[in-house]
Amino acid sequence: MNDLMSAAPGLLDDLYENTTRPEHWPLFLEKIAHLFHADTATLRLTDLNDPVIHHSFSTGFNQTINEFYESEGVVRDTFREALASSPLGKAIESTAVISDREFENSTHYQTVFRPNGNFYAMGAQFERQNGQALHIGIHRPRRRGHFCRHELNALELFSPHLRRVTRLSHLFADLNQALDDAHHALDQLPFGVWHMDANLRIRWMNSTAEEALAAHTYGLGVRSNRLRAFSGSGSGSLPTMAGRLIENLSLIETLKLGETGACLVMMQSRRSGSEFHIGRSVAQGILCFLLDPGRPARLNQSQLAIMYQLTPAECRLATLLVSGLDVNEASALLQISRHTGRTQLKSIMRKTGVRRQASLQRILLLCADTLRSPDD
Incomplete structure (x- = not known):
């Protein structure tokens, strides 16, 4: 038990580090399987009512067997109903559900566990929402014995963390979708727009700005991710304009670009001073618009x-x-x-x-x- 508890912090670090990278979760499963002297482990998103698997991650599983289980074998899963009826986060082990003799004669053992070299299992559902459930399963050969109470207790320690990581993952996915939607909306604007800091480092830009700056169409471009003027008087003007905005000496700065009538409009971006930030402070930013009478x-x-x-x-x-x-x-x-x-x-x-x-x-x-x- 002490070995399990001492290994938990490192595993939790791995779990939270990969909150936004679910593709790395099999590495966490590999480590947790090793911790419990097991060869295979799975994380599966299943339907609460029907024998359907919506998504899964696994380690150690024979790919063919895993595909069979996901497409057909889940219907005969001996432990599916027991997991669904257990309290959220509570770990159960296979001998509490079915005897060794009965399991040995079951279709689930013959088609899934036996071909993969496993006999005993433990698992827990750690999230239930919108008719779906997430559960973790750990499996090992018969020679290593069934899972003990202290192992079940250790697995239950991970359940709330798995739940939090799952919810954080959903939040990050929603945030990324919102950012994608915002970027798409900005790309529809008929003029260039971007955001940069006081040192002219560009944080993001829309496609119109990206095209114009890449081609140096208006004598402006990007070098080492900083806005640069490659012709005319803008070279010395840009830092001065940015400085006036950051120091609140001006609310808006305009720079004419050549003889075409195009211009660069720079203004302070909105920023609340009440946010709490750990680490690097968030400096005032500058919102830039590249306007061209040819693309009004x-x-x-x-x-x-x-x-x-x-x-x-x-x-x-x-x-x-x-x-x-x-x-x-x-x-x-x-x-x-x-x-x-x-x-x-x-x-x-x-x-x-x-x-x-x-x-x-x-x-x-x-x-x-x-x-x-x-x-x-």
Whole structure:
């Protein structure tokens, strides 16, 4: 028993280390089988009502026998009902379910256990949810004897940890799916967008930005995972712009890129100062937008009117602002006075519920795909 208890911490480390890597769980099974002087072990996701296996991991099992069990043998599994009716996390061993003589004459022994060299087994269901159950099974030859009470107690120590790892695995899977969905949504935007830190190290970018930076289309690119300007005055401007944002000297920075009318818009990304972090601190980040008049994010005026009650004149101004122009440049292009442009801007900000132009531009940029004109 002492040997089992002393080995448990190391096995638990392996288990938690592989929370996000289920493909490594057979390595954990191999170690736990060795700990219990067994040759095979399994983790299976089964149906609580029907003899169906949805997913499984195993070690030591002959592949052909394992495939037979999963497709046909599970129907005649002598221990399936006993596992399902036992309290969650409680380990049971085979001699408590069926005598050696009866088991020796059973179909389950003849078709699964005997061909794989096993006779005794112990296991426990450690999770039940949505009509499914997860259980661990450990098996060994007859010559090594049946599993003792102290071995069952040791297996029960692992049950709550297996349950937690399973739930953590589900949470990470849901998180990864949400991230994939977010990346897909960002890839649909008609302009480049990426996030970087104060040292211009890029954390993520959408496909439009990736294509533009890889081709140095606007004199911008990536070297050693950092944003770089390869032509023009941007080389010295980028660190200065980032510094002004990080030091709260500015809320938004704009850099014109050549003569095409394209521009880089940089703004502070939102960050809460109340989070608790262990290890490396989370520094303020910078959200970047690469805007090109050749690939405009034209806003759907009817949608803007419905969502924010903007007038046609305000919609025209908003469309130019989302293209990277400031209010003076947009006013000149619309052939209205600066005073009129600023008055319209204040009205737009009031209707959209923001107090700063940077917040307005963020809203317009991030919802541009939703509000994009159907003709684009």
